[in-house]
Amino acid sequence: MKETMIDTEVTYTLELAGRFYIVEHVPARVCQETGEQFFSPEAVEHIQALIKSNRKPSRVIETSVYQYP
Numbered sequence: 001m002k003e004t005m006i007d008t009e010v011t012y013t014l015e016l017a018g019r020f021y022i023v024e025h026v027p028a029r030v031c032q033e034t035g036e037q038f039f040s041p042e043a044v045e046h047i048q049a050l051i052k053s054n055r056k057p058s059r060v061i062e063t064s065v066y067q068y069p
Contacts, residue, residue: 012028
């Protein structure tokens with residue numbers, strides 16, 4: 001079976017307690033066939049620590065929210 005996983009950086013998004021967080025440049029292994037992303041335990045721990053730290057973000061963006069339908 002051919003390996004279809006590549007090492008790359010992705011943008012990780014998370015909703016927690018009604019707030020959205022976006023973490024850019026997260027190392028991940030991504031399946032080229034399905035787009036599924038896999039993260040190392042270290043990357044997950046780093047993201048969790050970053051969110052819990054309440055550190056000032058690199059930048060803040062505004063986004064629209066719509067209800068479906």
